[in-house]
Amino acid sequence: MNIDFSPEELAFQQEVRAWFAQNLPADLKRKTELGQMLNRDELVVWQRILNGKGWLVTGWPEEYGGPGWTPTQRYIFDMERARANAPIGLSMGIIMLGPVLMAYGTQEQKDFYLPRIRNCEDWWCQGYSEPGAGSDLASLKTMAVSDGDDYIVNGSKIWTTYGHWANRIFCLVRTSTEGKKQEGISFLLIDMDTPGLEVRPIISIDGEHHLNETFFTDVRVPKKNLVGKEGQGWTVAKYLLTHERTTIAGVADSKVHMANLKRMARENSANGAPLMDDPTLRQKLAKAEINLLALEYTNLRTLAATAAGKAPGPESSLLKLDGTAVQQQLSELGVELSGQYAWPWKAEGDVGPEEFSATMMRYAFTRAATIYGGSDEVQKNVIAKMVLGLNFK
Amino acid sequence: MHFNLSDEQKLIRNAVDKFIRNDYSFDARKKVLAMDNGYSPDHWRQFAEMGWLGIPFAEDHGGLGGGIVDITLVMESFGTGMVLEPYLSAVVLAGGLVERGGSEAQKEALLPALIGGEKLLAVAYTERESRFNTADVQTRAEKKGNGYVLNGEKAVVLGAPSADVLIVSARTSGNRLDTQGISLFLVDSTAKGVSIKGMRTMDGGQAGNVTLNNVEVGSDALVGAEGAGFALLDEAVDRATVAACADAVGAMQAAMRKTVEYLKTRKQFGVPIGSFQALQHRAVDLFTAVEACRSMLLMASLKVTDPDPVERNKAVSAAKQFIGEKARLVAQQAVQMHGGIGMTEELDIGHYFRRLTQFCAMFGTTDYHLQRYADLMAAAA
Numbered sequence: 001m002n003i004d005f006s007p008e009e010l011a012f013q014q015e016v017r018a019w020f021a022q023n024l025p026a027d028l029k030r031k032t033e034l035g036q037m038l039n040r041d042e043l044v045v046w047q048r049i050l051n052g053k054g055w056l057v058t059g060w061p062e063e064y065g066g067p068g069w070t071p072t073q074r075y076i077f078d079m080e081r082a083r084a085n086a087p088i089g090l091s092m093g094i095i096m097l098g099p100v101l102m103a104y105g106t107q108e109q110k111d112f113y114l115p116r117i118r119n120c121e122d123w124w125c126q127g128y129s130e131p132g133a134g135s136d137l138a139s140l141k142t143m144a145v146s147d148g149d150d151y152i153v154n155g156s157k158i159w160t161t162y163g164h165w166a167n168r169i170f171c172l173v174r175t176s177t178e179g180k181k182q183e184g185i186s187f188l189l190i191d192m193d194t195p196g197l198e199v200r201p202i203i204s205i206d207g208e209h210h211l212n213e214t215f216f217t218d219v220r221v222p223k224k225n226l227v228g229k230e231g232q233g234w235t236v237a238k239y240l241l242t243h244e245r246t247t248i249a250g251v252a253d254s255k256v257h258m259a260n261l262k263r264m265a266r267e268n269s270a271n272g273a274p275l276m277d278d279p280t281l282r283q284k285l286a287k288a289e290i291n292l293l294a295l296e297y298t299n300l301r302t303l304a305a306t307a308a309g310k311a312p313g314p315e316s317s318l319l320k321l322d323g324t325a326v327q328q329q330l331s332e333l334g335v336e337l338s339g340q341y342a343w344p345w346k347a348e349g350d351v352g353p354e355e356f357s358a359t360m361m362r363y364a365f366t367r368a369a370t371i372y373g374g375s376d377e378v379q380k381n382v383i384a385k386m387v388l389g390l391n392f393k
Numbered sequence: 394m395h396f397n398l399s400d401e402q403k404l405i406r407n408a409v410d411k412f413i414r415n416d417y418s419f420d421a422r423k424k425v426l427a428m429d430n431g432y433s434p435d436h437w438r439q440f441a442e443m444g445w446l447g448i449p450f451a452e453d454h455g456g457l458g459g460g461i462v463d464i465t466l467v468m469e470s471f472g473t474g475m476v477l478e479p480y481l482s483a484v485v486l487a488g489g490l491v492e493r494g495g496s497e498a499q500k501e502a503l504l505p506a507l508i509g510g511e512k513l514l515a516v517a518y519t520e521r522e523s524r525f526n527t528a529d530v531q532t533r534a535e536k537k538g539n540g541y542v543l544n545g546e547k548a549v550v551l552g553a554p555s556a557d558v559l560i561v562s563a564r565t566s567g568n569r570l571d572t573q574g575i576s577l578f579l580v581d582s583t584a585k586g587v588s589i590k591g592m593r594t595m596d597g598g599q600a601g602n603v604t605l606n607n608v609e610v611g612s613d614a615l616v617g618a619e620g621a622g623f624a625l626l627d628e629a630v631d632r633a634t635v636a637a638c639a640d641a642v643g644a645m646q647a648a649m650r651k652t653v654e655y656l657k658t659r660k661q662f663g664v665p666i667g668s669f670q671a672l673q674h675r676a677v678d679l680f681t682a683v684e685a686c687r688s689m690l691l692m693a694s695l696k697v698t699d700p701d702p703v704e705r706n707k708a709v710s711a712a713k714q715f716i717g718e719k720a721r722l723v724a725q726q727a728v729q730m731h732g733g734i735g736m737t738e739e740l741d742i743g744h745y746f747r748r749l750t751q752f753c754a755m756f757g758t759t760d761y762h763l764q765r766y767a768d769l770m771a772a773a774a
Contacts, residue, residue, distance in 0.1 A: 001396050001462055003695050072394065262770070276771050279764075286767035290711045297688035304396045315684045322685060377674070384673035388653050388680060392668040 003300070005076070013076050020084035023049055033085040033260070034355060035334075035362040037208060040123075040165040047089045047120050057094050057118050064102060064110070065118050071306040075247070082252035090162060093117040093124035097170050100187070100240050104228040113189075127157035127171035127190075127214060128237070135378045137172070138181045138234065142216060144173040144188060146223075151175070151188065153196075153219040159372070163199045163212035167192050172233050185233035189225040196220070206364035207346060249323030251299045254292055257330045261285060264337045264355055275337060284336070288329050295322050317383050321376060324369035331366040334359035396691060398466070405459075406466045408443060413474035419741045425477050430555045431599040432478040441510030446484055450492050454504040461632060465639035465694050472643025475741075475748050477597050479513060481640065482552030486633040487514035487560055490577070494617040494625035499579065503558065515556035517547035517580075517603045518626055525757040527562070527626050528572045532605060534563035540611040541565070543578060543586075546604050553601030554591035556582050561605065565620050577622035579614045580605070596748040627702065631709040634756040635693045638716045641752040642686050645720055648727040648745040649679045655731055666730075675726055682719040689715045707769045710762040717752065717759035724749035 005013065028046055031038055038046070050056040058074050060066030069077070081088070098117055101110055116122040133140040142155025153173055163169065169190050176184030190197065196219040202211040228236045265276040265285060275281055299319060302312040334356075335342045341356035370376045384390040398406065416436070425433045440446050448463050450456025457463075464485055471480060484507065491503050491514070506512035523529035532545025543563050553559065559580045567574025580587060586608035589601040617625050653676050656667030666672055689712045696708035724746045728735035735742050753759060 001398065001402075001695070003394055005394060279767075282767045282771050283763055286763055286770050287714075289770060290715050290763075290766060293692060293711050294685045294689045294715050297692045298685060300394070301396060301688060301691065304394060308395065308397075314680075315688065318681045318684050321681060380674045380677040381670070383677045383680065388673075388676055390653070390656060390667040390673050390676060392665055 005072070009072055009076060012073055013080060016077055016080040017084070019053065019055075020080060020086055023053070024084055024086050025049075028087060029085045032087045035257075035358040037210075037361075038087050040162075043087065043090060044120050046087055050089065051118055051120065056089060057098060059095065060098055060114075060118075061102070064098070064114050071303055075303050078247050078252045079255075082256045085256065088253070090123075092126050092161070092166075092170075093122060096126065096240050097124050100170075100227060100236055103239060104187070104232070104236050106224075108224070109189075109227065122168050123162075123166045125160050125163040125166035125169045125192075125214075127160060127169045129159045130156060131158050131213075135375050137237075138185065140172055140174060140185065142171065142173050144175050144186060144221070146175075147220075149223050151221045151223060151226075153188070153190065153216045153221055155216050157214040157216075158211075159202075160199065160212040160214045161210055163192075163214055164201060164209065169214065170227070172237055175230050175233075182234040183231055185237075186230050187227040187233040187236040188221055189227060190216075190219065190221050194219050194221065204365065205367065206361040208361065208365070210365075249295055249299045249319040250327055251292070251296050251323065254323070254326050254330060255296070257327075257334075258289055258292055260355070261288070261330060261333050261337060264334075268337065268339075268353065270339070281336065284333060288326070288333055291322075291329060292326050295319075295326050298322065314387050317379075317387055320373065321379050324376070327366050327369050331359070331363040335363045398462075402463060402466060405445075405448070405463055406470065409445070409467050409470035410473075412439070412443075413470055413476070417474035417476060419744075422475060422477065426597045431593060431597060432555070436478050437510050440478065440480070441508065445480075446510055447508035449484065449489055450504050450508060454500055455508045456492075456504065461635060461697055462694050464632075464636050465690060468636045468639035469643035469646075469690075472640035472645075472748070473647040475596065475644060475744055479515075479552040479555065479599070481633060481636055482515050483507065483513045483556070485636045486551070486629055487516045487556075487558075489632050490516060490560055490616065490625060490629040493628065494577065494622075496613075496616075498613065499616065503579075512557045513552065513555050514558050514560065515550055515552040516560045516562075516626075516629065517550040517553065518560075518562040518630075519548050519550065521546060521548045523548075525761045526570070527630055528575065528623055529570055530562050530564045530575050531569060532561065532563040534565050534576055534578060536565075537609065540609060540614070541576075541578065543580065543605045543608040543610065546602065548602050549592075549600045550603050551594075551598070551600050553582075553589050553603055554599050558582065559587070559603060560616060561603070562622055562626055563605075567620070572623040574620045575622040575626070576619050577616040577625060578610050579616060580608060580610060584608055584610075594751060596744070596751045598751075624702070628705070630756055631705055632697055634709050634713050635690070635697045637752055637755050638686075638690050638693060638712050641716055641720045641749060642683065642690050644745050644748045644752070645679075645683045645686060645723045648723055648742060648749070649676075649683050651742060651745075652676065652679065652727045652730050659732075672730060675730065679723050679726055682722055686716045686719050703769055703773075707766055710757075710766040710769070713757060714759050714762040714766060717762065720749040720752050721759070 028042055047056055054067050057066050058069060058077055062068035101113055130140050144151035144153045169192055171188045171190055172185050173188050174184050175186040196217040198215045200213045201209050202213055203209055204211055266274050268275050298315050302316045305312045338356035338359045341352040342360045344351050444457055445467055447456040448459040452458045488507050491500060507514060518527055520531055534541040534543050559582055561578045561580050562575055563578060564574055565576040586606040588604045591601045594600050656672055656676060657665055659666050693708050693712035697705055699705045727742050728746050731742050734740055
């Protein structure tokens, strides 16, 4: 039993660290450090730099253009990425759709879509939730009705993250109303410029435009855009949700966030003394760091199992719950440390320390973490049934 | 990086698990509880025969040359059975102190006897006013001839009533809270001037208040250098704290499992109470708490060997704070979810409640460790 990386892994870590130091544009680094959102163009610039090095689709196998890294290498890369204050690339195409196509896509779909994801030619968004189907996703109603070689899609999707930046959307649609509700769902790829598809913005409580509602009115989609078989959509979606386990907890970014909070507490003062001298605040920071340490070791347990080619143990079911709890705890502390500088809302120019300028937005935005990707309550339902066996049907 | 157990470690764990299953059922434990000194000498002999008493000691003295991870394996299993034998106080804490700080002669005199199950040791370091500060020592040791004279009182010393030899912290110089000037002495529990008022602890274990009234010891009783006992004691207590964390994780796991089983079998309103979402979610809270504590135990068992005392203190305090907080949650909610029957002494769940509640206050409360961690964190550049 040991926690050390091998000499090869340590050398890899140095290589990654040096590369980030040389290749991350300073403006993107600063925005990320401050917790500010990057716009589409900035993300494309950054993702193309990563892709030029072959380090964008780090979880993909070599045959699809991935670097062929081990789970430990991917973990190290993620740690170094966060440490360098480099942005996270948008995950919809890379982490979510890519692996689904590799597992369920036709050869034609793989050949066409995968290189386009890698080269940032396509920008994907996800069409899962609906106004009437949130945590109860399987009750979705958007219908795809067969019409010759096409489906005709009608309905609406909600919480379409960065749908206004995307040119394509992968959707769960209902192709049958017979049988169990999960069995009538299919996984469909749709071009955003198809006639009848409309995107409307939803402004979230951080005042930003991340989310959208997407409406489908007689949208004609070729059947060759079906991923997997008709009616297999629920299985495909579940595969997608379980695919990436070793970074779901967000440990790398939370560690950097924690270090930034401690620095803020040292460099800013109240009553003529550093904020860190306030015993209550100091203990809150300590508690957050302790919780983060527990999360890190839970993550390492999962990583060790994955790296050894084993299925992760029951601890992996904690990663989303505990990871998002830590993210929220840290974002709360950011607001507390900001004092009165938490109030200015998107103020222009110099109103106070720049490092406090985005703490309130980050706090507000991070409330979503325990809602998206299966809310806390849904996670607990799943653990109760699947892990603890509290299943009485 | 890997967290796999070695073959030897698996053997130890399987053997202790088997002992708990076969010899330490809840009913068997009740018989041990009723024994005069609060533990079973037969079990202790069995521990010696199995080699468990020698795990952390060098092979030169008859030990197995194991490490803290091996200790945590034993302790976690002991926690599931709520073992009453004084393994933590005698082997981990006192034995560990002799192993790391004792002279060759002291090791030769004490360790083979401890490993063989013939002698019990205890560390007398807490005082009426010290709480968890091991540097707060008012017991005094004055030089007399070649030796020392000890005066003072040690409070709630784990394992004291059955100990043959006590390791006593006493001040040879400095002021009350100074870390410098604390010395450690081997004191025969039957020596003139030593009196021990025994008591039972809430988990059924044993402790004692030790009064030292002009107790004379020779210079060969000094463990480590004069005045330099704090560092030894601090490290020994840190290691014992990790062992106690392992015991707590075992007890939490058992209490959580038993509670989940109860939710599956207990019926109210015509259905198993585990079908209620309010209880399902709380059961998940306990499950996630135990798994996170397992991670924290892993962290602490790897970092407690850090040669830098600050890193060691931080790791141990992080673990004790975190596991203490979750232990309280599991203890309270295990009783709550059992309802009325959870309040009774006849059911094991209440005994897990006591075991875990005692853990929360052992070697520093949750708040004590949060503060220690916070202060060390703030002091780091």
